[in-house]
Amino acid sequence: MNIDSIKNGIVIDHIGAKKGMEIYEALHLKDLDCAVAIITNAKSEKMGKKDIIKIDQDINIDMEVIGFIEPNATINIVKDGKLIEKRGVQLPEKIVNLAKCQNPRCITSIEKDLDQIFTLTDKENQVYRCKYCEMNLK
Numbered sequence: 001m002n003i004d005s006i007k008n009g010i011v012i013d014h015i016g017a018k019k020g021m022e023i024y025e026a027l028h029l030k031d032l033d034c035a036v037a038i039i040t041n042a043k044s045e046k047m048g049k050k051d052i053i054k055i056d057q058d059i060n061i062d063m064e065v066i067g068f069i070e071p072n073a074t075i076n077i078v079k080d081g082k083l084i085e086k087r088g089v090q091l092p093e094k095i096v097n098l099a100k101c102q103n104p105r106c107i108t109s110i111e112k113d114l115d116q117i118f119t120l121t122d123k124e125n126q127v128y129r130c131k132y133c134e135m136n137l138k
């Protein structure tokens with residue numbers, strides 16, 4: 001892949017089409033001072049279409065956030081214009097405040113200060129269950 005626009009930074013590749021923006025928002029990339037590029041609908045032999053995010057700075061990114069939104073993503077670490085590391089992500093076992101429980105009777109719907117905690121109960125189908133009311137996340 002083309003990494004020529006980045007000297008030191010991170011390229012998040014193999015993001016499903018249209019999920020790039022979701023990851024951009026979830027990682028709060030708009031708060032960075034460095035250049036961030038989102039490429040949408042890039043051609044991919046494997047996926048048909050994909051999104052790519054390029055971050056022109058070596059920041060600490062939250063792999064769990066990326067894994068939750070796009071478990072097939074690849075993280076490429078670029079240093080001095082060279083790809084030095086490729087990392088996969090995986091579905092996190094537990095997510096905190098990445099999603100909201102949809103159950104109106106759930107305690108998190110009433111107690112707004114409570115953390116929204118979900119645990120992975122079915123890896124195959126990416127099913128997460130609310131820690132409090134045990135309703136599945138849709």
Ligand code: ZN
Nearest residue numbers: 101106130133
């Ligand atoms: Zn709940």
